[in-house]
Amino acid sequence: MDASKFTFSELEAKKALLLEELNSDEQNQITTYGDHDPFSVPILRCDKCGEDGLLKHERHSNGNFKYFVQCTGCGNFHKTMGKSPELGILLWNIINPNGFYYARFPLFGISGLSPEEAKDRMMKIRRNLEIRDNLAVIEVITNPVVGQQKPAIMYKKRIKLYLHWAIWAQAAIRAQLPQKYRKKQHLVEPGNESVEPNS
Numbered sequence: 001m002d003a004s005k006f007t008f009s010e011l012e013a014k015k016a017l018l019l020e021e022l023n024s025d026e027q028n029q030i031t032t033y034g035d036h037d038p039f040s041v042p043i044l045r046c047d048k049c050g051e052d053g054l055l056k057h058e059r060h061s062n063g064n065f066k067y068f069v070q071c072t073g074c075g076n077f078h079k080t081m082g083k084s085p086e087l088g089i090l091l092w093n094i095i096n097p098n099g100f101y102y103a104r105f106p107l108f109g110i111s112g113l114s115p116e117e118a119k120d121r122m123m124k125i126r127r128n129l130e131i132r133d134n135l136a137v138i139e140v141i142t143n144p145v146v147g148q149q150k151p152a153i154m155y156k157k158r159i160k161l162y163l164h165w166a167i168w169a170q171a172a173i174r175a176q177l178p179q180k181y182r183k184k185q186h187l188v189e190p191g192n193e194s195v196e197p198n199s
């Protein structure tokens with residue numbers, strides 16, 4: 001959401017709607033994402049060539065650094081750069097979902113679920129995080145009190161990371177879904193089976 005496009009009263013109205021959705025029967029069941037620190041993110045290997053990804057950064061004209069991971073083998077990278085190293089790594093992981101089986105995810109309570117169950121759960125959690133992400137953006141804009149700003153910005157960063165962890169989890173689940181058509185094999189970890197070409 002680009003909050004700069006909205007007036008203060010529009011943002012207040014938007015906030016009320018988002019809070020209403022957050023309190024809905026579907027959303028109010030989601031009270032935690034898990035104990036894992038979202039700032040601790042592993043860098044996955046490249047799905048295309050299997051080589052390691054390397055975290056890099058560039059300085060932009062406004063002086064801020066932006067972060068991305070590039071494959072040390074084929075040079076593949078995500079076109080979008082992250083505002084933080086963690087976000088840069090998560091964007092890379094999202095486009096390389098085969099390197100981390102969804103049942104090993106330390107967040108969102110999906111480890112014991114089938115791919116279909118995990119997919120349904122993640123749709124709710126993704127929406128939950130989108131709501132909280134939008135609320136966090138509105139909070140920072142509508143409460144520009146210096147003393148309150150820093151915790152609000154830190155919270156916003158944290159939610160943004162959880163949101164990208166969720167997008168990565170969805171990609172990791174999606175990588176497993178076609179296998180539901182294969183009997184007894186749908187919980188085999190990707191590293192233990194042969195890779196099938198897409199064509």
Ligand SMILES: [Zn+2]
Pocket residue numbers: 046047048049050051071072073074075076
């Ligand atoms: Zn590569």
